[in-house]
Amino acid sequence: MTARRAAEQIVDRAPLRAPTEDSLADEELAACFVSGDEEGLAAAYRRWGSLVYTLARRSLGDAREAEDVTQTVFLAAWKGRAGFAPERGALGAWLVGISRRKIADALSARTRRTELAAAAGEWMSGLPADRDAQPEAVLDRVLITHELARLPEAQRRVLTLAFYDDLTQPQIAEVTGWPLGTVKSHARRGLHRLGRCLEESDARSR
CATH class of the missing domain: 1.10.10.10 (Winged helix-like DNA-binding domain superfamily/Winged helix DNA-binding domain)
Incomplete structure (x- = not known):
């Protein structure tokens, strides 16, 4: 199975709303994500997926496109996780930056x-x-x-x-x-x- 397909399956399985047991601090979650732990990707999606979706929905005005962009954002983040630098900002802010680029791509x-x-x-x-x-x-x-x-x-x-x-x-x-x-x-x-x-x-x- 390719890394992309594995990431797609993880994102598909992860619900948007965070469960009560998902209590990792942002810094711990980011470290888990960057390490390549699949649970880190799922947790990041649960924590920030709704935010990414809302940004995409407001800009695109289309639910299906917003869902596609949301998945694209997390796939791009997962593939490029080595480029995340915690000293430059939080993981959530990094995901928002990727979201803005992917939304612009979708509009173009x-x-x-x-x-x-x-x-x-x-x-x-x-x-x-x-x-x-x-x-x-x-x-x-x-x-x-x-x-x-x-x-x-x-x-x-x-x-x-x-x-x-x-x-x-x-x-x-x-x-x-x-x-x-x-x-x-x-x-x-x-x-x-x-x-x-x-x-x-x-x-x-x-």
């Missing part, structure tokens, strides 16, 4: 997804995209180049002709010799897969 990812959806929607509707938000520029900001290469050949060809050659769907149908309906189908499926790739990329970067 939401903006990038919105930009991609807007650009894709303009192209799918046959309307000219604004020159300041061309699909290729959006893709450059939100997708790793190789993600496009992972698509099936037909979907990749349609989206490449659209994004990089700036062709409309009827023009793509003419170039490829495919029916317009086929072009639209490949475009829809390709955009859907790219959206999933974006979400996976966001998850890996957390």
Whole structure:
């Protein structure tokens, strides 16, 4: 089992509300956490999980996203626990700092997804995209180049002709010799897969 998966399982099992028996002082809990003791991770989650969740919920306005960010914060803290320096502040404050960064990441990812959806929607509707938000520029900001290469050949060809050659769907149908309906189908499926790739990329970067 990987360290990440082990941490995920510990966080998943730990309730947000602290039980009455969880009476370790913050300094003791921090030492337990930094030592790599799994119980230290679970205890830290019980003690500060509600705080992290509340910060994320207030900033994101979405319960599911807040839950995802909360888990991401503790996974990041667990993986980077060697970087915690108690002389610089308490473990709770350190977790809040990580929370702010992960919340900012989530907000940025939401903006990038919105930009991609807007650009894709303009192209799918046959309307000219604004020159300041061309699909290729959006893709450059939100997708790793190789993600496009992972698509099936037909979907990749349609989206490449659209994004990089700036062709409309009827023009793509003419170039490829495919029916317009086929072009639209490949475009829809390709955009859907790219959206999933974006979400996976966001998850890996957390």
